[in-house]
Amino acid sequence: MDLLIASASILILAIVLLYIGQRLKVPSIVSFLIIGMLVGPFGLRLITNQDAIDTFGNIGIILLLFTIGLEFSFQKLMRSWRTVIIGGTVQVLATIVAITFISRYSGMPFNEALIFGFIVSLSSTAIVMKILQEKGEVDTIQGRTLLGVLIFQDLAIIPMMLITPLLVGSGGPDMNALPLQVGKVAFIILIIIVMARWVIPAFLFRVAREKNRELFLITLAGTCILVAWLTSEAGLSFTLGAFIAGLIIGESEYNIDALGHIIPFRDVFAAIFFLSIGMLLNTQTVFVDFYYVAMMVLIIIAVKILTGIVAAKVLGMPARVCIFTGLALCQIGEFSFVLAKNGLDTALIPEGVYQVFLAGAIITMALTPFAMNASPAVVDLLYRVVPARFFKHKEAAGEEQEEELSDHIIIAGYGISGKSVARAATIAGIPYMVIEMNPEIIRQERSSFRPHFMFGDAVQAEVLEHAGIRRARTLVIVVSEEEAIPRIIHTARQLAPDVHILARTRHIRNAQNLLDLGADEIISEEFEASLEIFSRALKKYGIPQEEIGYIINRVKQLRTAMFTKSNGSDGQLEDPQMLFHNRHVHAFTIEPGSEAEGKTFGELDLGTNFGIMEVGLRSKGKTTANIPPDRRLAAGEVVITFITDQTAQELSPLFARKSE
Secondary structure (H helix, E strand, O other): OOHHHHHHHHHHHHHHHHHHHHHOOOOHHHHHHHHHHHHOOOOOOOOOOHHHHHHHHHHHHHHHHHHHHHHOOHHHHHHOHHHHHHHHHHHHHHHHHHHHHHHHHOOOOHHHHHHHHHHHHOOOHHHHHHHHHHHOOOOOHHHHHHHHHHHHHHHHHHHHHHHHHHHOOOOOOOHHHHHHHHHHHHHHHHHHHHHHHHHHHHHHHHHHHOOOHHHHHHHHHHHHHHHHHHHHHOOOOHHHHHHHHHHHHHOOOOHHHHHHHHHHHHHHHHHHHHHHHHHHOOOHHHHHOHHHHHHHHHHHHHHHHHHHHHHHHHOOOOHHHHHHHHHHOOOOOHHHHHHHHHHHHOOOOOHHHHHHHHHHHHHHHHHHHHHHHOHHHHHHHHHHHOOHHHHOOHHHOOHHHHHOOOOOEEEEOOOHHHHHHHHHHHHHOOOEEEEEOOHHHHHHHOOOOOOOEEEOOOOOHHHHHHOOOOOOOEEEEOOOOHHHHHHHHHHHHHHOOOOEEEEEEOOHHHHHHHHHHOOOEEEEHHHHHHHHHHHHHHHHOOOOHHHHHHHHHHHHHHHHHHHEOOOOOOOOOOOHHHHHHHEEEEEEEOOOOEOOOOOEHHHHOHHHHHOOOOEEEEEOOEEEOOOOOOOEOOOOOEEEEEEEHHHHHHHHHHOOEOOO
16 A cells, blocks of 8 residues: 555554543554554554564654653652662562563563563553642652552663573573673673763764754764664563663763653653554454463453562551552553563564463553552452451551540641641640551651551541541541542541541542442632632732732631531532532622612612622722622622623623613
8 A cells, every 4th residue: 555545544543542442441552553453454454564563663753762761760769769660579579470480481582581571570650640630649659669669660671681592592581691691781881880971962063053043953863773772682672772872871960951842742752652553453363362362461450460569568558558459550561562572582482472461461561541540449358358357467556555545636638738747746646646658658648746647548437436436526538549638538537427527638529429329528729729819810900919818718608608517407509510510700890870880789679689699899990799788889890790791791782872
């Protein structure tokens, strides 16, 4: 098929499938893999040239790993070294050992079994981080745990690439070639040090001084290709060279500018890579070898969930984080395709096994969003089935002291908000108990001066019981995991019907649901931020502070009505979404000769005639709300209301000039 027609067909198909995938919340990576399957030689045959497919795939791999290297930082590694080193090592090694043992038991040669252990041990950084970003949980404890493990996996690809050439053949690893490979590694490390410290920064300085965007971009691409070629000539993978090139530039002072130039093309690079992988899959494999594909998917998911849970447990994480980590890591990663392709090129992996692997990898990727979304339900089921004492942690010791607390505050979550509440309680002399899932925070904060810190998941009834929920006066929920907030409220309200529950949430749309579950007060970050922005914006327009204060107080009264449980039988005054979507602030200028001019507020009777209960009046640059009924309106004054557009249309003729 003509290249132009094929490209146009692929673009149209990509737009349609990406749109459908977005509506169905399917990761774009999975969509690209499916598109590649459809347009490749085993699908619609829009592209049948295998050499062209391999070339596009190699270019995509080089550019993709280059951008990943640009974003990688040794400082990020050092900040979370415990999670990266300990958690990552346990997860990767446990997966390699388990998959190698299973593969050997099924009859595979050791070399092939070991390479499969390498392939399965890696997970998709792109898929996991994108889902975490969409859920707003990148900076939560499970988000940081996953990021640490994924960073280690990205690092583990380097020794895996170095070991893979040693596995070629049937006699096991060639130990005689090991010194040469070690020498190559040492040489590469030396190149990284020299180029990162002296060569690349000096060269980029001269290029950047020219202030030419095209020159800088071409220099980046040239550096990537040059280093990739050098490592290829040294007998190593060119993909490793691309990652090293990105790492070198990423450690220079020009990394931000380089990312600014490359990031707009990053998704295109990834799309090319995954399209090429999808083109290599024989779609008939899923049907012909359905049994083997299904077995591979089940083994991969089971092993990776288990090793992910074990890795998080070794780090001291609570059950909820362990389960979420295991479910999030249950797929095959981007680097796995690189290793699998290398294994296929070196005849280490047979074509039939490679096709089964591709089918299984695509299925595990497609299942990842559903697995991560199912995590809360799995955790709830586990908490109901398994005795709660199984989840106790050594940091939760000290029950004698905690049993003495009464009329205290329970703080679920010890981030910035939790610390602020604890400081305020200390100043006021109010006892408090902190429930925190991060064992590092417990270890750092708990002391003889602050003994009331306990490790645990506030979702669990036994943890709340242990914190004295039945004797507490207030429960403050400031955890960063948004999906855990309603479950904590529900459990706490069942245990202690009289405790005052105050919870923080991000969005206004969640407030009513949390109130219905049993919360007494809701603090919406979205609402509070808008209030502060509103206040600062008014100051820039020279509005007097007392008027700003009055407006803010009125808005706070509205917040109290929306985000506080009503003591009456009618429940909430009005749904927040309907309130903000249907009502707006309307200002009506009293025109000379209008019906309202010269009349008092009592004579207008806006409450009876239009159902308006609150009215403001701006006169001579000053806004007031408590307007007496005998106050007469004058031309040029402005009446301010908070009403629907329909009511505004009915009200506007009252203030408009009468037609003759």
